[in-house]
Amino acid sequence: MNINTDRTSSPAFPKVAFLGPAGTYSHQCARDKFGTNVEYVEQPNISAIFDVLSEEIPYAVVPQQNSTFGSVIETYDNLRRDDIGQRIHVKGEITISIQHCLAVRSGIRPEGIKRIVSHEQALGQCAQYLSTHYPDAVRHKAPSTGQAALSLLRSDEVGLDDESELQTKSAAICSVLCAKMNGLEIVQENIQDRNNFTRFYVLSIDAEAKPPQLPESPQLFRALIRLESVHVEGHDLFARRPLQLVMGTLLTTFGVPTTRIDRRPSLNSTPFEDVYFIELEELGAPDYSIDRSGVYASWLHKVHQMAERARSSGVYATLLGVW
Structure with a gap:
């Protein structure tokens, strides 16, 4: 379990789990809506978010659907679990605009990209762009867009033979914030196929409690x-x-x-x-x-x-x- 440094650990602030690492759209979503009223705890995948919900970490955000690529399968697979509706409850929703960029390590030539790494949702949301500009590039799935960005710094994460091959052949789809946080160069921004939004569910272990700082929905x-x-x-x-x-x-x-x-x-x-x-x-x-x-x-x-x-x-x- 990795606790994000958006807020210093304090028992006065509830913890919210999100799909990490820092810089993912889940992280952006949580920060936009919860601000500094909570402590953020990153998780390596969506299943781990469901697993970690407890008295210690009572809230979470998980991606539920995307306007371009549809339902998030891993989230719905976890919603089949017996403890959903008993121990874990859906207590809210948040929708944010998703704007992807193509990022590489510093000095990499875009024309040399042969492998593109990202979460399967991001790969699907940018399918038209990839088919037009990188039709021969291998599309490699990662647990999150943030981990895709980090993978460019570690050759073992993307299955390439050595560091030189990594430096000349790999790119990641992620947010601009994520690219900048990891010191990557942005090849192109706004590569999503169309107006792109992702809706997130807010999870809680308390069926009655209202998650902190959620917006009112008057309609x-x-x-x-x-x-x-x-x-x-x-x-x-x-x-x-x-x-x-x-x-x-x-x-x-x-x-x-x-x-x-x-x-x-x-x-x-x-x-x-x-x-x-x-x-x-x-x-x-x-x-x-x-x-x-x-x-x-x-x-x-x-x-x-x-x-x-x-x-x-x-x-x-x-x-x-x-x-």
């Missing part, structure tokens, strides 16, 4: 519910007709706008069985700004009722978060 509330099969011997409708049952649940049980539906393979042993993640939205009442707590309490009660109705209809529903 809506949201909730995330996970739907899974209820296995009954000789009568497993979900496994045979999952999509129909999910859509029926949305239409007849929830009764509020559904803003997202994501799915991942189930963790059980049944082949081709999926877990569905349903994000719901409720428009705020007219007096929302005056009585936020009352409107939120009403929304929380409604969400719990919807989850109970889903369970009674033959679908196992787990409430993963309300915000």
Whole structure:
């Protein structure tokens, strides 16, 4: 566990885990929204962020989706875990603009780049640029954009044979801040394919506590519910007709706008069985700004009722978060 130096360690400030190292978009997101009200703790990958949440580190930010490249698979894979909705809860969201740059070590010629390193989301978000300008370059995945930048300084991280090959052939996709923090030269800025935004979930070990310094959202509330099969011997409708049952649940049980539906393979042993993640939205009442707590309490009660109705209809529903 590596504690970032944005704030000196103090029991007066809660800790927030993020996908490190310093300079990643997760770090930028956390700093933009939490400021100096927390202590930052970097983690090597998204799974480690979920693992480290505890009384010592009660909050975290994880990337959830990108406007260009879609859902962040590692985040949704972790949302399948049994402790999500029990020990770990989604308690907020943050969206930031993502502007990538192509960076190299000092003195490297751009025309000599043969390998480009970054997180798979960043590689996907810059696919058109890479295909146009570096069609023959090998695209190498890294755990984060920050680690991609650091990898240019360590040949073993990118699988190259020696230091001279590293110096002449590798580039990283990362933020301008990250490139400058690591002493890299920027070949080109704004290489993302289009207007590019990433949405992050804020995680907490407390279902009731409000994370520090999150912005107020005066127009809506949201909730995330996970739907899974209820296995009954000789009568497993979900496994045979999952999509129909999910859509029926949305239409007849929830009764509020559904803003997202994501799915991942189930963790059980049944082949081709999926877990569905349903994000719901409720428009705020007219007096929302005056009585936020009352409107939120009403929304929380409604969400719990919807989850109970889903369970009674033959679908196992787990409430993963309300915000």
